[in-house]
Amino acid sequence: MAISFKLSDLLRFLQEMGIPYDVAGDAVETDREITGFSSIYDTRPNTLSWMKSQSLDWSVIRASVIICSANAELPTNTNMIFIAVEHPRNAFALALRAYYPKRTYAGIAETAIIGENCVIGKHVYIGHHAVLGNNVKIGGHTLIHSGVTIHDHVTIGCHCIIHSGVVIGTEGFGYERDPQGIAFKMPHIGGVIIEDGVEIGSNSCVARGVLSDTIIRRNSKIGNLTHISHNVCVGENAMITHLAHIGGKLIIGDDCWIAPGSVYKQGLTIGKGSVTGLGAVVIRDVPPFDTVAGVPAKSLKQQSGSKEG
CATH class of the missing domain: 3.40.1390.10 (MurE/MurF, N-terminal domain)
Structure with missing residues (x-):
């Protein structure tokens, strides 16, 4: 070039x-x-x-x-x-x-599979062997790279990038036991909503909601090999790096930074503008603009303040 x-x-x-x-x-x-x-x-x-x-x-x-x-x-x-x-x-x-010269992507590859009642915007690229389920909506100028799987009732906004191997809208790990004690999968009947400007790295997984939708808000970026569980809501401009595991029903505020290998317990609220350190295991809510690290994760700002006092 x-x-x-x-x-x-x-x-x-x-x-x-x-x-x-x-x-x-x-x-x-x-x-x-x-x-x-x-x-x-x-x-x-x-x-x-x-x-x-x-x-x-x-x-x-x-x-x-x-x-x-x-x-x-x-x-x-x-x-x-x-x-x-x-x-x-x-x-x-x-x-x-x-x-730097940009590669131009255009059209739908002949090996891609598109389900029924899908709505695909203008200038969308769908790569080889990508699979879209039924009732999928994709906004204009979005890139769906090769080998992506998008299940039914997923909505993806404009100017998004979904890299190879990503799975969006699969069921999460949600089991109950019947009267005989045998585990069964609780049906996940929610969907996934991905807003404009989101990028999802290769081989990541975004599970659909159980009853309500899993939501990733605009301009958030998700690294490779990351798992977003059911009913998670990721705020705007969040940066979730590689190999993160985000537990179910988690709320991540706007402008958060999540370092590689971080693990979050389900049901937490991660405050706006907070930072999670490398390999942290987060089992408690994180206040806005705090910095946490360690196993289990603790506030570095609070520890620093107590030493100074």
Whole structure:
């Protein structure tokens, strides 16, 4: 994929995005051409890279332009150009999104299976061997990648991305026992509602509700191999990373961050803007804007406050 843009284009882009910057270097040439992107640990000539403030062996760095933090220790007598910003990774990610060629997805693959009474919006992509049940609704500009299974009565909004291997609308683990003590599956007759802008990573599972719907609100992102149980409600802009297990009837507030390997007991309320640490086992409600970690999970903010007192 051919990539070519000038330093002047990049600086104009940062300005349009509202990102303040300073440019440094022995020879700042605004017409310098950038032809790709590379990691600071494996740079290539004529590319754009990024760094924080770590120490580097500059003799092996080949990038042409580097986005860096304001306090980075920069070399002298170099042909490299440095763009200092407050959040270099974010600025680099925005540039990568803007200038890296995007693959175009369109249409419904001939091997996809579409059930009855489905409503599919404009410019939707459905990949090979994807299976849609009956009465599924998919909003415009949504991507359903290969091997996805979407059960009956699932609604997916616009501009969503559902990656390969995802299963949406399956029954959860909900059993009762009959008078003879034999376990039977309690019928799950609810659905799943996924709002606009949601992305769900590969091989994740979203179970349908037992009576009411499982809901994932707009712009939330779910990592690979994550399980969302029945009747869960995920708020807006939540970030649920890989291998998380979200117990049934859980309420997750807006703007939460859930680290990899986290496990949540059913029926909890996870407050808005809270952070859950790596591998935490959460068995109690989490207050808004708190940070919890450990097994069982405890508030790091409350522990810090008690030590200071």
